[in-house]
Amino acid sequence: MKVGNLGNEKRGIKGDDFEQLFNAYYVSLCLYARKYLGDEQQAEDAVQEVFYQLLQKKGSHSHYKDVRSYLYQSVRNQCLNDIRHQKVIKKHQAGVIQFNSDDKHFFNDIVNAEVYRQLADALNQLPKQCRTVYKLSLEGLKSMEIAEDLGISVETVKTHRKRAKRFLKERLKNLFSLLLFGL
Amino acid sequence: MKDITPFEIADSIAKLLKHEALGDGERQRLEAWLKADAGNAALYEQLKKEGNLSEYLLQREQIDVQAALSNVYHRNKSPQLLLKPMMGRWLAYAAAIILPGIVLWTLFSDPKPYDGDQAETLVQNITPGSKKAVLYLADGQQVELDQAGNQTLKEEDGTLIKTTEQSITYNHGSEASNKAAAGLTNTIYIPRKGEFSLTLADGTKVWLNAESSLEYPTYFSSATREVTLDGEAYFEVSKDTTRPFIVKTKGAAVTVLGTAFNVAAYNTEKTVTTTLVRGSVSFASEKAEDSESVILKPGMQGVINAEQKGIEVKTVDPAVYVAWKNGEFRFERMTLEEIFRTLQRWYDVDVVYHNELAKSKRFTGDLERYEEINTHLNMISLTTNVQFEIKNNVVYVK
Structure with a gap:
């Protein structure tokens, strides 16, 4: 699926398209919004508001080349609105949030969010059980504990772990040598 | 540099990190972007760090997409932030993410921490709490127990209350068990930076943690023994099979016949947690919408969350949860946010997070309660x- 091309001209997104978009971007947008609002709940509220507007066809995204511009721009605007409406003003006064509204940060925050989103996607291409094993091992569980949790044999767990490791090594290894930036 | 979008840059970086080929134009564009600003190159360096990615992945796990989608469809103004049970378990184990050597990522991670400035600035020394409590008698009279010294107070119903600098003891003679109604209501309040213990009229011992209060009668009726807790307390209930001992908290009740257990039930927090050391207790949710109860055995812990249905039961090491009464903090894979909620009460400090990510970092360790906070930090x-x-009594987390 090429999410970047979603969005029918002059019409809102609905049904399956909407859910695909939601599933693909919701979490990333929430973590992105958290940079502005500093609070998980408020971040989720803001992102849900944006999707709600989209669902109601109030959001006009058709003139955006990439639907992602629409989403990130809208979430950012929503966050700025929330801040203006003083929902989070106390936290700002307390210095909890370092808030940068300039374009430079906007650009780099998106790069940050989008790279991580795509890497998380790559991990999701692992078969489901393999992924679960990998995640549990990432969180420090031993093979035996994982086997117990999932009701599979320790050998199977070990196989999954090796497979995930190989996959990641191939997909995500550092590429110092491949790209010489002259840094 | 004109017309480059962050999405093009992000796509290129993601491709690189996934070991996919870049087109010539794509590569030139990325190189130009990286050279254009030191901040850009720094961002790229951050993105390459697997430790950052794994932290990000863990944060993703905390968000429930399906619940959010249903919120949007149903236009629910108060979306849920609940963890699915499985997610909760994952998070419980997430501690390991910060321990070097355990995590897969170490296979290919850059071992050098990227922040050069390691020295922490601790300007102010903050002393620990002490034995401290205020007793409210039935007529409203207040007694500051840490200053009252050794004396015997007499309630209007004849109950004698012996005070020392560390504890108080209720005594209503031998006739208590055949009274139809309970005695007068007393309340003990432990402020921040305080802890205290008391012995109730039936011989039950209670240790109270900082910022907690307990309401109880000067003597119990012949039917039940009921007390009300806001905060954290450890109970050693004296055995009496004819009169159950009931700890009421916001939204929950613990019923026992004779046993030792810890209850953490701060009205300001979403959860009520009961950890059993000895015997057995019935732990019941008393929320209007769903009531349910479970029997807890030693080593089991029940958690009732105001925002979730049902009671979560876990197997734990009870020693961790009662360590406070023996002058220790024991933190096992706890987030800094949880740890600071405890430290705040004992050191009477406030906490301001300059770094939101720090909240979810986890720490394991045994610390002395009677040390200055700086040692722990x-x-x-x-x-x-x-x-x-x-x-100024504020801990800034950076």
């Missing part, structure tokens, strides 16, 4: 790489 700083600064 140094320890936490060493293992989590989070830095602290203290000014």
